[in-house]
Amino acid sequence: MGSSLLFTGAEWSYDALARAYETIEPIALGELGLEIYPNQIEIITAEQMLDAYASIGLPLMYNHWSFGKQFAYNELLYRKGARGLAYEIVINAVPCVSYIMEDNSMAMQTLVMAHAAFGHNHFFRNNHLFRQWTDAEAILDYLEFAKSYIARCEERYGSRAVERLLDAAHALMDQGVNRYHRKRRGGIRWVEERERARLRYEEESYNDLWQRTVPQGAPHSQAERGGVRQERAALDLPEENILYFLEKNAPKLESWQREILRIVRQLAQYFYPQKQTKVMNEGCATYVHYRIMNRLHETGRLSDGGFMEFLHSHTAVIFQPDFDDPRYSGINPYTLGFEMMRDIQRICEEPTEEDREWFPDIAGSGATMEVLRDAWAQYRDESFVLQFLSPALIRKLKLFALSTEEDDTHYLVNAIHNERGYQKIRKNLARSYDIALQEPDIQVVEANLSGDRTLVLHHQVYEGRRLEDEDAAMVLRHVARLWGYPVTLVEIDAVSGATWRRHHSSYPDD
Amino acid sequence: MRVIDRRQNPQGKSLANRQRFVRRVKRQVAEAVRQASAERSIRDLADGEQIAIPSDSLREPRFRHDGKTGRQQGVLPGNKEYKEGDRIPRPSGGNGSAGREGSPDGEGEDSFGFVLSREEFLDIFLEDLELPDLMKKSVTRSEQMSFQRAGYATSGTPSNVNLLRTMRNSLSRRIALHRPRTQEMRALEERIQLLEAEQPEDPELEELRAKLHQLRRRQKEIPFLDPIDVRFNRFEAVPRPITQAVMFCLMDVSGSMSEEMKDLAKRFFMLLYLFIQRRYRHVEIVFIRHTHHAEEVDEETFFYSRETGGTIVSTALEEMRRIIRERFPPADWNIYGAQASDGDNMTPDGPQVASILEQDLLPISQYFAYIEVSGGVGELLRTQSNLWQTYAPFAAAHRNFAARRVAKRGDIYPVFRELFTPEPQGS
Structure with missing residues (x-):
């Protein structure tokens, strides 16, 4: 042997x-x-x-x-x-x-x-998320390009300027992804060429005389252009991808700045499937x-x-401390993922009566790997939990669901691992993996390009969950720095439409 | 599958990031370093130090939910006794276990701790301090020379032949002049041998022989290596800057110096040592303690043993002069003096001190600093000490002499900075 x-x-x-x-x-x-x-x-x-x-x-x-x-x-x-x-x-x-x-x-x-x-x-x-959103073929080339491009920008425009820009872009990284659609699967490779062409064109076609002597054209009044509605249509508002919006529409950015915003945005997009x-x-x-x-x-x-x-080392990796353990810091994704997949194997191969009732399609089918491969390809965390978290596993992990209201001094136990609780726990756990619900929903709604150019953002407040003030103010300053004009963020209740709170930044004046 | 060993790749890939990081927090780090220097022993400070800085400047803000607002919900593992409908008190202070948000990298604390390397620490600690502009003098006075590479020359000693250059010249000359290549000739010879063996009558044979002969001649005429190809490494003699320094620590150890005062003095000496050490490759320290007589001692004795006796400062200066004469020729050494005392001196000794300092020590020293330490209360009322009166005129007349008073630990660093902050041009 x-x-x-x-x-x-x-x-x-x-x-x-x-x-x-x-x-x-x-x-x-x-x-x-x-x-x-x-x-x-x-x-x-x-x-x-x-x-x-x-x-x-x-x-x-x-x-x-x-x-x-x-x-x-x-x-x-x-x-x-x-x-x-x-x-x-x-x-x-x-x-x-x-x-x-x-x-x-x-x-x-x-x-x-x-x-x-x-x-x-x-x-x-x-x-499917990785297949749809990331370009595994090109990512290393793109990173190479990003690194050298930013290094060149540092040389050319100073590292302070680049640092400030990156600070601002990083602050908006969570708001730099397309969540629901992808405009074009353009591939990332051609970006570099496009940027080169853009720069080359600017340098070749730059004509000082032209810049200084030809009148810039009288600004159109808002009425002429058909008002806010048309402007919103032109800017494709509302827009949830703030980085994208700024890259395309911020009036004062130079082309290298737009390219850097784009780089950060691409990275955010690249990591988006991993988060989910x-x-x-x-x-x-x-x-x-x-x-x-x-x-x-x-x-x-x-x-x-x-x-x-x-x-x-395997047991160390899948160790899940209880909620009252000092080592507890949330549900261990290794544990949950591994246990659920083992559970699927159990359901496929040795199902109980309960499993047959809950998972009629797969229980006892014996096709463990087919089911798993299909799940790996088609699901994300939220839908995976919603579909496959079994009562047996809820009992094994002794999951329970809590909730509390803003002014409440207590948590309420909503569900525990019993007959009545399974569905609720499953739904709640799935929810906690839904990024669209966990991350604030913020959109650009108005730019007022022909007026004072104040940018208006809306935060849809669900169940009274508002933004952390200090951070919001700091991010807003970054937005204003990129936009170049004042920015207002309004927190609006998603249900009632009432305004919770307004934040404003008129950087660089304030 | 491919396996690639990346271990030999250049290390320190994130050095550039680290520099940007340190630059960003420089102000806070400098503040932390300053505090550390007041609290801890200088020697510990010098080895990279863990410091904590307020994390405000390092904050990376994101739009995120405030965990205190709205409805929170979550699922937790490990239920033991709770039943549906139970109510669990919420820990005060907001963020409970459910809906915990925190900052993504788990450092919501007030400060951010990290380790500065020794170099980074000293860079910040001694930032923009300069040694008085006296090094140049000694550099030009230096008689030692060292050799530096300085391009190539057409003449030189055989040991300095630069092979690469030489062979490159040779190769290009051979190509330019069409020197026949050995392979070419060997092929020709083989052909001739073949013909001789098989068809000795072939007229081509004669032709080939003639060609070979010509090639051989040509090869002889165009040498493989010609003297004009040869290049030598050229060296130039440059005066070698003096990279060694000696630092004299002089201290009064008579009964009037308390432990606290010695501690102040020690801190000053250490700072000076660190500082000088950064400017010179090799630094020696000489400790001279004195009462009414002076002697050279080791560090331990210098700082910690007590002596009784009167106070005659000139003995220490004499000792310093003697040691310089014996061991540290001024032409080879940068000499620094640092003297600490409580200011007491026998009155008749004043002129003697003045004369040694003025005539013997200051002209050969890079810098001489006098620190008058005084302990605690009532010191403000004190009149000028004997030694201070002696030294006062020097401070005005000599740029390489400085005298300062120090009363508490916190003074050391400011005084030190004051001594070594470069004066604005023209003053």
Whole structure:
């Protein structure tokens, strides 16, 4: 038996990595039926891992102080020993890049490959959100372009100016995504060429005489242009993507500034699917590595010692502290995702009466992998929970739902893990993964271009949840800085239409 | 699958981000550093320091819901005893467990802590301080020379031949002059051998032989390496700046100096040491303590042992002069003096102190600082001390001499800054 082991001892080697990969591959592609991008595995040091953390996990990133802050923060925690580093980081690109750390043992490297190079990779390639919203083929090229473009801007316009612009753009990142439609799947590659062409054209066609002597044309009065309604139509208002709106319409921005806004917006869009699929993505990777590692152990390719090591880190990853535990910091997406997927397997293979009632389509079908692959491709966290969270799992995790009103001094327990509570808990949990509900709904509604150019934003207030004042004021200053004219934000109740509150910033005057 | 080893990639990819970060918080960091310097021992300060700065300036605002407003709801794991309809008191202070919002990176605290490297720390700590503009003098006076690379020359010693340049010249000359290549000739020779063996009568043979002969001649005429190809590394002698400094710490240890006063003095010495150390590659420190006689001691003795006796300051200056003569020729060393005392001196010693300082020490020293430490209450009422009266005229007459009074810890850093802040031009 010993000779069939993939490796012995803790040290990893390139040979062992290749052997492990070749053994995992048929399990993942055959038994689990995964479909993946080509893999690229990169070995890095702890310090490089910290670097990668700092730049939101991307291999290359433009420079900004906030990444330095992240680095300082993580470094401090790491040096103190308060926090270990992730074993891997994986990038949604073609080829799919997985970073693994040099200090991992060989058992860990095997786990990491199963987790990242197959689990995450399959998810990136198949989930509809990633397919629809991100361009895995081009992301690395685009980052390269973004980094060098911003570096050139720093040289040309000064790092202060670029920093201020990036500060403002970062503040609006959450409002920089298209949520419901994608105008054009234009691919990202041509952006660079377009920008070059734009600059070249400006430089070639610049004519001082023309600029100074030809009258600019009398401004049209509002009446002439048909009033607010027409203006709103022209600007395509209301617009929820504030960064996009500013990039296209802010009167005072120069073209390099617009391009930088665009870069930040593209990044926000790139990360948007990840925000919506944290539970599923991690669940998928964890489920896949669990199946693969078990199979390796069963077939005698992984020693008992290696398997124990795997179980040790696996249980650490899916550990879910109770709500009253000091370590509690929300529901662990690894736990929820993994448990739900295991639960689906149970329902497909050994269903109870209850399961048959709740999941008539899949209970007892035996087609675990078909169901899972379909879920991984078609769902996001919110819909996944809504569809697949079973009473059995609610009981296992002892989930309960709370709510409270603004002026209430108590929480009310709405539902617990019993017959009457299942549906409610399921619905509430799903809700908490719905980004559209969790993030403030803010839109540009009016620009008043022919008047004083005050930009008006509306925040739709649901259930009385208003914006945090201080942050709102700061972000608003950033908006005003980009827009170049005063900005007003009105918080309007989504149901009654009443105004809760107004924020105003007339930067740079205030 | 491809495996790529990235470990050899350039490290410190986020250095540029770190610099931007430190630059952004510079003002707050400088404030924190200043506070730290008043509270902690200087030696600890010098090794990278963990500091905490208010997180306001680092805030990355986003539009987000205020967790205190509106209806909050959530689902939590691990229910133990609650039943539907139970009411759980909400912790005061707003953010309860349900609907917890917090800031995304989990640092909603008031301050943000991180570690400054030693370099960064000293950069900020000693920012825009300058040593008095005296280094240049000693540089020009320096007699030591060092050699620096300075391009290429057509003559030189064989050990300085620059192979790369030489071979490049040789290659281009050979190409330009069509020097026959060895391969070409070898091919020709082989052809001739072949013909000789198989068809000795072939007329082509003669032709080939003639060609070979010509090529051989040509190869001889155009040498592989010609003297005109050869290039040498050229070196230039430049005066070597003096990169070593010696710092003399002089202190009165007679009974009138309290521990507290010594502590003040120590802080000043340490600051000066740090500062000088950043400007010179090699710094020596000499500790001289004195009562009515002076001696050179080690650091421990200098700061912590007590002596009894009167106070004669000139003995310390004499000791310093002696040590300079013996061990630190002014031509090779930048000399700094720092003296701390409570100001007591035997009255008849004044002229002696003045004369040693003026004639022997100041002309060869880069800088000489005198710190008068005084302890606590009633010191404001004190009249000018003996030593202060002696030194006062020097401060006006010599730019490399300064005297300051220090009464409490907090004074040290400001006084230090004051001493080393470059004067505006023309003053």
